Amino acid sequence: MTRTAFLAALEQLLAPLPEAERKDALSYYEDYLDTAGPENEARAIAELGSPEEVARKILDEQPPADSSAAPASPARKAHSRWRMVLGGGLAVLAVLVLFCFFFQHTKATPVQPVESISPASEIPASSAETAAESASTQPAVPVSTPDGLTFSLSAEMVSDKLSLKLDYGTILFVVDPNVSDITLQFDGFRTRYLTHSNKKDGTAEFSYHIPKYYAPPDVDGAVLTITAPENILHEVDIDLAMGDVDLGTLSVEELDLELAMGSVSADSLTVKDADFNLAMGGCRIDHLTAPEFDAEIAVGDCTIGMLSGARDVNISVITGDTDLTLEGSASDYTLVTNELKGTSIHNGKTNTSRKISLDSVTGDLSISYAN
Amino acid sequence: MSFPISAALLDAIVLSVVAQEPEGTYGYKITQQITHTLELSESTLYPVLRRLQKDQLLTVYDAPFNGRNRRYYQITSAGRAQLAAYAQEWSRYRSSIDTFFREVE
Numbered sequence: 001m002t003r004t005a006f007l008a009a010l011e012q013l014l015a016p017l018p019e020a021e022r023k024d025a026l027s028y029y030e031d032y033l034d035t036a037g038p039e040n041e042a043r044a045i046a047e048l049g050s051p052e053e054v055a056r057k058i059l060d061e062q063p064p065a066d067s068s069a070a071p072a073s074p075a076r077k078a079h080s081r082w083r084m085v086l087g088g089g090l091a092v093l094a095v096l097v098l099f100c101f102f103f104q105h106t107k108a109t110p111v112q113p114v115e116s117i118s119p120a121s122e123i124p125a126s127s128a129e130t131a132a133e134s135a136s137t138q139p140a141v142p143v144s145t146p147d148g149l150t151f152s153l154s155a156e157m158v159s160d161k162l163s164l165k166l167d168y169g170t171i172l173f174v175v176d177p178n179v180s181d182i183t184l185q186f187d188g189f190r191t192r193y194l195t196h197s198n199k200k201d202g203t204a205e206f207s208y209h210i211p212k213y214y215a216p217p218d219v220d221g222a223v224l225t226i227t228a229p230e231n232i233l234h235e236v237d238i239d240l241a242m243g244d245v246d247l248g249t250l251s252v253e254e255l256d257l258e259l260a261m262g263s264v265s266a267d268s269l270t271v272k273d274a275d276f277n278l279a280m281g282g283c284r285i286d287h288l289t290a291p292e293f294d295a296e297i298a299v300g301d302c303t304i305g306m307l308s309g310a311r312d313v314n315i316s317v318i319t320g321d322t323d324l325t326l327e328g329s330a331s332d333y334t335l336v337t338n339e340l341k342g343t344s345i346h347n348g349k350t351n352t353s354r355k356i357s358l359d360s361v362t363g364d365l366s367i368s369y370a371n
Numbered sequence: 372m373s374f375p376i377s378a379a380l381l382d383a384i385v386l387s388v389v390a391q392e393p394e395g396t397y398g399y400k401i402t403q404q405i406t407h408t409l410e411l412s413e414s415t416l417y418p419v420l421r422r423l424q425k426d427q428l429l430t431v432y433d434a435p436f437n438g439r440n441r442r443y444y445q446i447t448s449a450g451r452a453q454l455a456a457y458a459q460e461w462s463r464y465r466s467s468i469d470t471f472f473r474e475v476e
Contacts, residue, residue: 025417031397031440059418
């Protein structure tokens with residue numbers, strides 16, 4: 001094996017490590033082989049053993065997954081790459097939007113397509129099992145099924161927040177009044193990169209970040225089904241790079257959705273405060289009950305069959321149609337629309353505090369009322 | 372036949388090898404010195420060096436050598452203290468084990 005092949009193989013095998021750790025190990029072995037000198041290189045490589053063996057010894061030394069102070073993991077970087085690609089595309093759209101608003105001399109609502117690359121703090125565990133062992137409180141032990149892993153969590157374990165940070169997959173919510181626990185069934189995921197921890201602040205977090213060297217995954221084949229009794233989830237946070245989310249008939253206090261490539265759908269969503277940030281993909285909700293709802297969609301349609309209980313709603317779509325049916329009549333709301341052709345304000349009853357704000361850049365806006 | 376070397380013993384050996392070079396020494400040399408005496412895989416030592424560095428028993432600096440940078444390891448005062456503790460512990464351990472072999476020799 002040549003020096004180049006040895007180092008390349010080692011780098012690949014160390015992919016699960018945080019970048020700083022990987023670089024340190026690689027520079028050690030580069031230095032090692034430099035010192036051995038070209039004349040001893042073959043012998044030195046043979047003595048070190050296979051890259052697999054060298055990598056295994058380094059990976060075995062790694063601290064368990066709960067060391068949140070660890071630097072950015074390569075897998076997280078893979079996730080961030082999506083952000084960068086999308087961010088670039090969205091920047092162009094954002095410029096277009098700002099340009100349009102500027103031209104009209106209207107007050108432009110700042111468009112925030114996708115948050116910038118967030119500092120990563122996760123480190124991938126070598127397996128779901130080690131992650132389970134190292135979490136701060138006792139997390140659920142997953143059960144292997146033919147297609148993946150199943151986690152069963154009692155209501156207390158998800159008392160504050162359920163947080164999902166996945167590189168890809170389809171997420172389905174199923175309400176089942178006959179169950180008492182919350183079950184997360186991961187099918188078709190590479191379970192090696194799936195980690196679960198119960199954080200001190202009461203968050204049950206599942207993350208799934210694949211190393212950047214991996215071939216494009218089978219996105220459609222990976223399905224996470226979350227089965228929960230009614231009204232048990234308080235706060236749900238989803239950060240998904242590729243894949244769709246079907247909320248079913250979910251009822252939750254707070255919902256935070258951030259999807260880089262994928263759409264959201266729901267038959268009926270009841271929520272106190274919801275925040276959707278969709279870069280490429282739309283949102284279709286047959287019945288939404290939400291006092292506060294914020295949706296920012298860069299590319300995709302927003303269709304809400306019926307919106308009840310709205311007090312402060314902001315929907316901003318850059319490229320896509322908005323189709324909204326509001327409960328009640330036009331006089332119940334102060335409706336502010338921001339479109340390419342200008343801003344329109346429709347004041348309802350005097351002093352109504354129910355505010356609906358719709359931004360639409362290149363798409364149709366359709367608002368109707370129903371009781 | 373050989374006796375397995377525990378992680379603590381390996382730490383102690385690496386610390387003592389690095390301590391012999393007050394100006395610092397480098398990975399390849401440490402590896403050669405240790406594997407010359409002990410039956411040990413060459414790839415065992417990087418994780419040990421890395422761990423000792425993280426525990427601040429060793430420090431690392433780069434210095435130019437033959438037109439490139441070489442990484443040197445140097446023992447810290449905490450490393451010396453740890454090494455002294457290991458040496459004491461080892462001598463106690465050795466004499467207790469030796470009591471079993473007194474009759475044999």
